[in-house]
Amino acid sequence: MNQAERIQQAVLRSMHSRDLYTERQVNAMLKVLRKSDTYIKAELVHIGDSKVLKKGLEVRKEQLKGIQNQIDGIVRDLKNEQTLMMKTAVKESFQNGITGGIREFSELDFPYYNALSHEDRVRMAGQVMSLTDRSALDFLVNYDLQLLGNVTRELADGIKQQIAVGIVTGESIAKIGEKIGGVITDPEAFRKAGKTVFRTAQNRVEVITRTETLRAHGQGRRKFYDTVGVRMVVWVTAGDERTCSQCGPLEGQEFPIDQIPPFPHPQCRCSFFAARAKVCRAGVPVH
Numbered sequence: 001m002n003q004a005e006r007i008q009q010a011v012l013r014s015m016h017s018r019d020l021y022t023e024r025q026v027n028a029m030l031k032v033l034r035k036s037d038t039y040i041k042a043e044l045v046h047i048g049d050s051k052v053l054k055k056g057l058e059v060r061k062e063q064l065k066g067i068q069n070q071i072d073g074i075v076r077d078l079k080n081e082q083t084l085m086m087k088t089a090v091k092e093s094f095q096n097g098i099t100g101g102i103r104e105f106s107e108l109d110f111p112y113y114n115a116l117s118h119e120d121r122v123r124m125a126g127q128v129m130s131l132t133d134r135s136a137l138d139f140l141v142n143y144d145l146q147l148l149g150n151v152t153r154e155l156a157d158g159i160k161q162q163i164a165v166g167i168v169t170g171e172s173i174a175k176i177g178e179k180i181g182g183v184i185t186d187p188e189a190f191r192k193a194g195k196t197v198f199r200t201a202q203n204r205v206e207v208i209t210r211t212e213t214l215r216a217h218g219q220g221r222r223k224f225y226d227t228v229g230v231r232m233v234v235w236v237t238a239g240d241e242r243t244c245s246q247c248g249p250l251e252g253q254e255f256p257i258d259q260i261p262p263f264p265h266p267q268c269r270c271s272f273f274a275a276r277a278k279v280c281r282a283g284v285p286v287h
Contacts, residue, residue, distance in 0.1 A: 006107070006108060007108060007273065010103075010104045010107040010108055010273075011104065011236055011271065011273050013107075014100040014103065014104055014271070014273075015236075015238070015269070015271050017096075017100065018093075018096065018097075018100065018214070018217050018271070019269065021092075021093065021096060021213070021217075022093075022209075022210055022213045022214055022217075023210075025085070025089045025093075025209055025210075025213050026205075026206055026209045026210050028085060029082060029085060029086075029205050029206075029209045030183060030185075030202065030205065030206065032078060032081045032082055032085070033078065033082075033183050033198075033201065033202060033205055034182075034183040035078075036074050036075060036077070036078040037182045037183045037198060039074045040071065040074055040159060040180070041177060041182070043067070043070050043071070043074070044163075044173050044176060044177055044180075045173065047067060047163075047167075047173065048173040064163075064164060064167060067160075067163060067167075068160045068163070068164075071156055071159050071160050071163070072156055072160075075152050075155055075156040075159075076152075078152055078155075079148070079149065079152040082148050082152070082205075083145055083148070086141070086144050086145060086148060086209070086212070087141050087145070089209070089212075089213050089216075090137070090140050090141050090144060090212065090213065090216045091137065091141070091216075093213045093214075093216035093217040093220065094129070094132070094137060094140070094216045094217065094219055094220035094223075095125055095126075095129050095220060096217055096220060097216065097217040097218060097219065097220025097221035097222075097223070097224070098125045098128045098129060098220045098221065098223060098224040099121060099122070099125040099220075100217070100220075100221060101220075101221045101224035101225060101274075102116070102121045102124055102125060102224065103121060104273060104274075105274075106121065125224075128223060128224050128227050131223075131227060132223055136219075140212070140215070140216055140219065143212075144208065144212045147204075147208045147212070148205070148208060151201050151204045151205055151208070152201075154197075154200070154201070155197055155198070155200075155201040158180075158197030158200070158201075159180055159197055162176055162179045162180050162197065163176055163180075166179070178196075179196060179197075180196060180197055180198060181193065181194075181196025181197060181198035181199050182196075182198050183198060183202050184199065184202065190202070207266050207267055210267050211264055211265075211266050211267055211268070214264050214267075214268065214269065215263075215264055218263060218264065218271065218272075221271070221272070222257065222260065225257055225274055226257055230257055230274045230275075231256060231257055232254050232255070232256060232257065232274075232275040233254065233255055233257055233260060233272040233273060233274055233275060234252060234253070234254050234272060234273055234274075234275050235250040235251060235252065235253050235254075235255060235260075235261070235270065235272050236251065236252075236270065236271050236272060236273060237250065237251045237269070237270050238269040238270070239251070242269075243269075244265075244268075246265065247263075247268065247270050250270070254275050255272070260272060
């Protein structure tokens with residue numbers, strides 16, 4: 001296997017590992033969203049059992065307010081769980097980006113790195129992580145939490161609006177539930193589903209989680225490269241039918257480390273690796 005093939009294989013392994021982690025985080029976030037979906041549907045059943053909808057126009061405002069408070073509580077718990085998960089995902093993805101860069105250097109026999117054990121790689125990743133500007137990492141986290149906060153707020157507002165309209169107009173529980181929707185795991189069924197508050201929330205949670213974990217991973221890789229003196233990187237795409245027209249033409253192009261094209265756009269799967277012939281100090285251990 002020549003050097004170009006070895007580089008390609010190392011980069012593909014790194015991207016595959018990154019993508020597996022990202023999808024685990026997406027599934028975990030949707031699992032929490034699905035739990036909220038279950039709780040809200042149970043609340044709708046309770047509304048039906050208590051005959052609140054029997055005479056919609058006569059429902060007391062206090063009853064509606066109580067229902068809305070229940071919805072707020074469920075969505076608040078959702079936000080709290082997703083907040084903790086996103087904080088962890090961003091920091092882990094950042095460190096995974098560092099570790100991925102170290103592993104590639106090792107697999108490509110860069111001086112010093114080819115002798116590193118797994119424990120050595122982990123220790124070096126921790127050293128690079130300790131050099132990270134915490135305010136920059138906090139910015140990534142806070143930006144992501146703001147995005148997720150917008151999703152949960154809109155989810156709560158949308159659900160409460162559908163329930164309020166349903167109660168006033170005397171719609172059935174089934175009809176209200178249909179308008180609210182739910183988490184859909186089958187991709188084809190999701191594509192065909194109508195516009196509901198849960199479908200919108202699910203789509204946005206997926207996009208945010210996938211995009212921002214990929215962003216953090218890329219920032220971690222860039223931090224490692226910058227720390228060890230990489231000056232030029234080569235852009236690499238996923239190279240499949242999903243590669244967009246924005247990223248496709250960048251495949252194989254070299255860029256200075258401080259002039260990497262803005263990325264990722266939503267759900268971008270591109271990455272970059274060190275241009276070995278143009279490494280300034282790569283291979284110098286981090287102390």
